[in-house]
Amino acid sequence: MRAAEMSVPPDEFETIARLFRPLTGGAPEAFGLMDDAAAIPSRPGHDLIVTKDALVAGVHFLEGDPPGLIARKLLRTNLSDLAAKAAEPFAYFLAVSWPESADWAYREAFAAGLAEDQATYGVKLLGGDTTSTRGPLTASVTLLGWTPSGRMVPRGGARPGDIVLVSGTIGDGGLGLEAARGSLGLPASDVEWLAARYRLPEPRLTLRQALRDHASAAADVSDGLIADAGHIGDASGAGIEIDLDRLPLSAPAAAWLARQPDPAAARLHLATAGDDYEVVCTARPEAADGLMAGANTPLTVIGRVVEGQGTKVFSGGLAVPVVSSGWRHR
Amino acid sequence: MRAAEMSVPPDEFETIARLFRPLTGGAPEAFGLMDDAAAIPSRPGHDLIVTKDALVAGVHFLEGDPPGLIARKLLRTNLSDLAAKAAEPFAYFLAVSWPESADWAYREAFAAGLAEDQATYGVKLLGGDTTSTRGPLTASVTLLGWTPSGRMVPRGGARPGDIVLVSGTIGDGGLGLEAARGSLGLPASDVEWLAARYRLPEPRLTLRQALRDHASAAADVSDGLIADAGHIGDASGAGIEIDLDRLPLSAPAAAWLARQPDPAAARLHLATAGDDYEVVCTARPEAADGLMAGANTPLTVIGRVVEGQGTKVFSGGLAVPVVSSGWRHR
Numbered sequence: 264m265r266a267a268e269m270s271v272p273p274d275e276f277e278t279i280a281r282l283f284r285p286l287t288g289g290a291p292e293a294f295g296l297m298d299d300a301a302a303i304p305s306r307p308g309h310d311l312i313v314t315k316d317a318l319v320a321g322v323h324f325l326e327g328d329p330p331g332l333i334a335r336k337l338l339r340t341n342l343s344d345l346a347a348k349a350a351e352p353f354a355y356f357l358a359v360s361w362p363e364s365a366d367w368a369y370r371e372a373f374a375a376g377l378a379e380d381q382a383t384y385g386v387k388l389l390g391g392d393t394t395s396t397r398g399p400l401t402a403s404v405t406l407l408g409w410t411p412s413g414r415m416v417p418r419g420g421a422r423p424g425d426i427v428l429v430s431g432t433i434g435d436g437g438l439g440l441e442a443a444r445g446s447l448g449l450p451a452s453d454v455e456w457l458a459a460r461y462r463l464p465e466p467r468l469t470l471r472q473a474l475r476d477h478a479s480a481a482a483d484v485s486d487g488l489i490a491d492a493g494h495i496g497d498a499s500g501a502g503i504e505i506d507l508d509r510l511p512l513s514a515p516a517a518a519w520l521a522r523q524p525d526p527a528a529a530r531l532h533l534a535t536a537g538d539d540y541e542v543v544c545t546a547r548p549e550a551a552d553g554l555m556a557g558a559n560t561p562l563t564v565i566g567r568v569v570e571g572q573g574t575k576v577f578s579g580g581l582a583v584p585v586v587s588s589g590w591r592h593r
Numbered sequence: 594m595r596a597a598e599m600s601v602p603p604d605e606f607e608t609i610a611r612l613f614r615p616l617t618g619g620a621p622e623a624f625g626l627m628d629d630a631a632a633i634p635s636r637p638g639h640d641l642i643v644t645k646d647a648l649v650a651g652v653h654f655l656e657g658d659p660p661g662l663i664a665r666k667l668l669r670t671n672l673s674d675l676a677a678k679a680a681e682p683f684a685y686f687l688a689v690s691w692p693e694s695a696d697w698a699y700r701e702a703f704a705a706g707l708a709e710d711q712a713t714y715g716v717k718l719l720g721g722d723t724t725s726t727r728g729p730l731t732a733s734v735t736l737l738g739w740t741p742s743g744r745m746v747p748r749g750g751a752r753p754g755d756i757v758l759v760s761g762t763i764g765d766g767g768l769g770l771e772a773a774r775g776s777l778g779l780p781a782s783d784v785e786w787l788a789a790r791y792r793l794p795e796p797r798l799t800l801r802q803a804l805r806d807h808a809s810a811a812a813d814v815s816d817g818l819i820a821d822a823g824h825i826g827d828a829s830g831a832g833i834e835i836d837l838d839r840l841p842l843s844a845p846a847a848a849w850l851a852r853q854p855d856p857a858a859a860r861l862h863l864a865t866a867g868d869d870y871e872v873v874c875t876a877r878p879e880a881a882d883g884l885m886a887g888a889n890t891p892l893t894v895i896g897r898v899v900e901g902q903g904t905k906v907f908s909g910g911l912a913v914p915v916v917s918s919g920w921r922h923r
Contacts, residue, residue, distance in 0.1 A: 294747060297828040299674040299812055300644040300738075302745045305635040314630040315735060317688040317722045344629040358647040358688075358733040392647045398728010403688040405645060405735040408630075415632045417624060482629055498627040 273367045275393045282374040283357070286381060286388035292354070293389045301356070301389040303407070312350035312408040312415055316341050320362075320399035324462070325443060330369050331376030332462050333400070338380045340485065341406035342466035343540040347483040349416045349475040350408030352468065354389045358403045360396035384468065414475055419498035421480040421545040427495075427503060427566035428554065430467045430541045432513040433488050435460040437536020448522070453515035460513075464540030473557030474544060481544035487535040489585060492543050492566070493574040499545075502571035507578040510534060511563040527578040534576070535587060603697045605723045612704035613687070616711060616718035622684065623719045631686070631719040633737070642680035642738040642745055646671050650692075650729035654792070655773060660699050661706030662792050663730070668710045670815065671736035672796035673870040677813040679746045679805040680738030682798065684719045688733045690726035714798065744805055749828035751810040751875040757825075757833060757896035758884065760797045760871045762843040763818050765790040767866020778852070783845035790843075794870035803887030804874060811874035817865040819915060822873050822896070823904040829875075832901035837908040840864060841893040857908035864906070865917060 279296055287293035292301045303311070318337050320326050338355070345352050357377075361370065381387060386406070439461025441447045442454040449457075467483075474481055480499055482491045489505060496503040507530040512520065516533060523529035545568055546554050555562050576583045609626055617623035622631045633641070648667050650656050668685070675682050687707075691700065711717060716736070769791025771777045772784040779787075797813075804811055810829055812821045819835060826833040837860040842850065846863060853859035875898055876884050885892050906913045 294749065294828070297824065298678075298748045300642045300678050300680070300745070302678075302740070303641040303643060304742060305637055305639055305641070307635055307637055309635055311633040311635065311641065312630045313633060313686060313720065313735075315686040315688055315721045317690060317724050317733075319690050319724050319726045319728075321727060322724055348628075348630045348632075350630070356643060356645040356735055358645055360647060360649050360731055390643065391645045392733065394647050394649050394652055396649045396728055396731060397651060398649075398726055398731065401690050401726060401728065401731045403647075403722065403733050405643075405686055410632070412634060415630070418628045419624065494627065498624070 273370060278370055278393055282370055283388060286374065286377055288387045290354070290387045290389060296390060306409060308412055309409045310412055310415060312345060312348050312410055313405065314341055314344035315403060315405040316344065317401065317403035319401050326399070328462060330373040334373045334376035335380045335463060337402050337404050338377060339464050339466050340540065341404045342384055342468065343464060343483040343485065345406060345408040346467045346470060347481045347542045348410065349414065349471045350410045351471065352384050352386045353407045353409055354387050355407065356389055356405040357391035360394045360401040362396055362398065362400050365400060416474050416478050416481045418480055418482050418495050421495050421499035421501050421568045423501055423568050423570045424548065425479050425545040425568040426548055426551055426564050427492060427505065427543065427545050427568060428562045428564050429484065429488060429511065429543045430470060430560045430562055432511045432516060433484065433539055433541060434516045434533025434536060435513050436464065436538030436540065437533065438516055438519055440538060447519070449515060449519060453518060457515050461538055466540060467542045467560050469559035470542055473554050476557060477550040477554035478544040478546050481542055484539040484541045484543050485537060487537040488539065488543060489534050489574055489576060495543065495545060496572065496574055502569040503566060503574040504569055505534065505566040505574065505576050507531060507534060507576055507583060509563060509565045511561070527583050530578060531576065531583055531585065603700060608700055608723055612700055613718060616704065616707055618717045620684070620717045620719060626720060636739060638742055639739045640742055640745060642675060642678050642740055643735065644671055644674035645733060645735040646674065647731065647733035649731045656729070658792060660703040664703045664706030665710045665793060667732050667734050668707060669794050669796050670870065671734045672714055672798065673794060673813040673815065675736060675738040676796045676798045676800060677811045677872045678740065679744065679801045680740045681801065682714050682716045683737045683739055684717050685737065686719055686735040687721035690724045690731040692726055692728065692730050695730060746804050746808050746811045748810055748812050748825050751825050751829035751831050751898045753831055753898050753900045754878065755809050755875040755898040756878055756881055756894050757822060757835065757873065757875050757898060758892045758894050759814065759818060759841065759873045760800060760890045760892055762841045762846060763814070763869055763871060764846045764863025764866060765843050766794065766868030766870065767863065768846055768849055770868060779845060779849060783848060787845050791868055796870060797872045797890050799889035800872055803884050806887060807880040807884035808874040808876050811872055814869040814871040814873050815867060817867040818869065818873060819864050819904055819906060825873065825875060826902065826904055832899040833896060833904045834899055835864065835896040835904065835906050837861060837864060837906060837913060839893060839895045841891065857913050860908060861906065861913055861915065
């Protein structure tokens with residue numbers, strides 16, 4: 264059947280056969296997506312690292328976003344989890360519930376986005392499910408990666424005395440969402456750059472070896488820096504202190520900050536906005552040099568791990584009250 | 594925070610901490626659901642079998658179905674895939690998108706359903722994601738199981754000359770959906786029994802050893818017997834012939850059949866209705882005795898594998914035209 268002849272909405276068997284089967288790259292584990300399951304041989308000396316994140320239109324991306332970008336963001340948010348665990352990406356499973364508006368061209372663009380990022384990140388599709396929905400587009404990816412046995416970098420490994428570091432720059436994701444919505448009063452080039460950071464995060468997979476060799480704990484920054492650093496503290500049974508004045512900022516975020524009347528509140532906004540998909544990690548102070556030298560992405564020291572519990576935030580040497588540490592998932 | 598004090602809709606962190614964390618059973622792989630990922634040690638000599646199925650309210654179950662039953666059906670449809678692959682269930686990942694109406698009590702009942710079936714089937718929760726949606730309840734499970742290396746029973750192993758068998762009884766799922774909708778003119782006890790078969794399928798995990806030792810191919814019956822037998826034929830590069838007169842029927846399905854004006858058409862209806870979650874499999878004729886003796890569930894010979902391609906259906910020795918072989922996923 265040619266695409267142009269297909270009824271709308273398209274048939275799920277056709278969607279799988281024509282759009283998703285090529286994404287297996289002929290991987291024997293996938294049986295051409297013609298079986299009930301995939302079979303993954305054990306890899307001696309390795310742990311399989313598994314993460315599963317879902318995206319819903321109107322919650323995690325804008326309804327009108329191009330389908331290729333949505334698909335790439337879906338893969339990348341999951342790849343970001345693997346990056347924080349110092350895992351090597353391997354393969355993924357996909358469940359998509361298509362709304363009625365997702366015609367063949369929409370699905371083709373979605374699959375093309377997956378194909379593009381598969382090539383970039385070296386993963387392949389092994390299975391999944393497609394269904395219809397009368398609601399918004401909903402999709403989940405279960406992403407698999409490998410680490411040497413017992414070498415996943417956990418959230419729970421931070422100890423008092425460790426330093427806290429973060430990769431790249433913070434706040435671009437949150438500002439990017441505002442930029443994409445048109446509510447940010449910045450020059451067009453800044454708006455465009457920030458919106459792209461929101462729509463297409465860059466998972467920090469190049470940190471892998473440095474994290475594995477030198478970090479005591481790590482998490483990806485999806486909910487917001489303060490929240491995700493707090494997750495490390497909670498999982499480790501320790502407290503976290505963050506110095507907002509050390510926040511690494513992009514030039515557009517710095518330009519935005521310069522226009523805000525209350526700098527401390529504005530920095531807190533950037534540190535709680537989420538969607539950065541950077542990596543926040545901890546390390547013994549003596550490991551810091553090795554960690555920063557081995558990372559192919561800039562890492563900035565932003566705080567420390569302390570006895571106790573909870574996350575404290577400072578600016579100008581004063582405590583800044585945190586009402587909401589990050590995006591509350593609902 | 595006490596449940597009664599919680600805002601509606603409930604917070605996802607609370608949902609994970611209070612309802613889903615207990616479902617890990619303290620499994621070390623899950624890190625108490627406090628990490629970005631789970632870590633699964635390799636199991637030498639084994640393959641990890643992975644299946645992922647999604648359910649959407651209004652498509653795969655009735656909107657008003659009790660949340661505990663929905664959760665159990667979600668697990669069971671995935672367990673049925675593992676059953677057909679002769680895999681031993683191990684653990685699962687869950688993504689749920691809650692509609693606004695899913696308050697705390699609804700989520701508690703959903704988690705209680707998972708807990709009940711986890712205990713029955715010996716699986717545990719290792720991770721996943723929860724989000725909100727303005728659409729219908731949407732949930733996917735990624736289920737993991739084990740087989741000895743290279744011993745997954747595939748769809749693609751059938752050869753001309755093999756016999757085709759099916760477990761249990763066929764047609765109850767489809768009649769059960771009609772029963773649940775109140776459109777079936779049968780005695781109340783039959784209606785209740787059939788509706789329960791639709792709402793709560795029983796994955797045929799007890800077939801494991803017999804399938805592994807004696808079957809050449811297998812699939813679970815979710816789309817409809819004719820469609821799923823056809824999937825085996827397609828994956829195997831062979832044709833399938835099914836004798837509708839050999840269809841194993843439950844007493845309520847037989848009672849329904851006795852009231853139908855066109856018995857062959859009615860049998861075809863049962864064989865294409867889907868939602869049975871039985872196992873259809875193939876075997877060399879000389880393996881049939883061993884297969885049936887080793888199965889703890891009745892198996893019935895319903896057809897054979899032939900040269901060529903496509904699925905042919907017979908009743909009273911005559912070919913029955915098949916317009917739709919099963920439920921077309923949309």
